[in-house]
Amino acid sequence: xxxxxxxxxxxxxxxxxxxxxxxxxxxxxxxxxxxxxxxxxxxxxxxxxxxxxxxxxxxxxxxxxxxxxxxxxxxxxxxxxxxxxxxxxxxxxxxxxxxxxxxxxxxxxxxxxxxxxxxxxxxxxxxxxxxxxxxxxxxxxxxxxxxx
Numbered sequence: 001x002x003x004x005x006x007x008x009x010x011x012x013x014x015x016x017x018x019x020x021x022x023x024x025x026x027x028x029x030x031x032x033x034x035x036x037x038x039x040x041x042x043x044x045x046x047x048x049x050x051x052x053x054x055x056x057x058x059x060x061x062x063x064x065x066x067x068x069x070x071x072x073x074x075x076x077x078x079x080x081x082x083x084x085x086x087x088x089x090x091x092x093x094x095x096x097x098x099x100x101x102x103x104x105x106x107x108x109x110x111x112x113x114x115x116x117x118x119x120x121x122x123x124x125x126x127x128x129x130x131x132x133x134x135x136x137x138x139x140x141x142x143x144x145x146x147x148x
Contacts, residue, residue: 051093055085061106072107092116
C-alpha cells in the first residue's frame with residue numbers, strides 16, 4: 001500500500017496539469033499590436049509658392065509650425081506662423097546672418113530680376129503703396145507730354 005501511494009504521488013508531480021485540472025488552449029493565433037493607430041490627417045504644411053513664382057496680396061507662401069522661415073520684405077506672418085504676401089510680385093528666398101547662425105527669410109520683389117535683401121542705399125526705397133503703379137504713371141505722363 002505504501003508503494004502504490006508513493007507511485008501515485010510521483011506520477012502527479014511529473015504532470016503539471018493533473019493538479020490544475022483541464023487547461024484551455026488558444027483557438028486563435030495571437031494578433032500583433034498596432035502602433036500609432038493611424039493618427040490624424042496631415043496638416044498640409046510646407047511651401048505653397050516657390051522661388052520666382054508670381055503672387056498677389058494674400059497668397060500663402062509658406063505654412064509652417066514655428067519659424068523655419070522668417071518674413072522678409074513685402075510679406076507678413078500670421079498668428080499660426082503662416083507667411084503670406086502683402087504686395088504683388090515674385091517670391092524670393094534668401095539667408096542672412098543672424099547672431100551665430102543663418103536665418104532663412106522669404107520676401108517678395110516687384111520685378112523678376114531683383115534680389116533680396118534689397119540694398120536700399122544704392123537702389124532707393126521700394127515705393128509700392130498698393131494704390132498706384134508709379135512706373136506706369138511716369139511712362140503715361142511722358143508719352144502724353146510728347147504728344148501735346
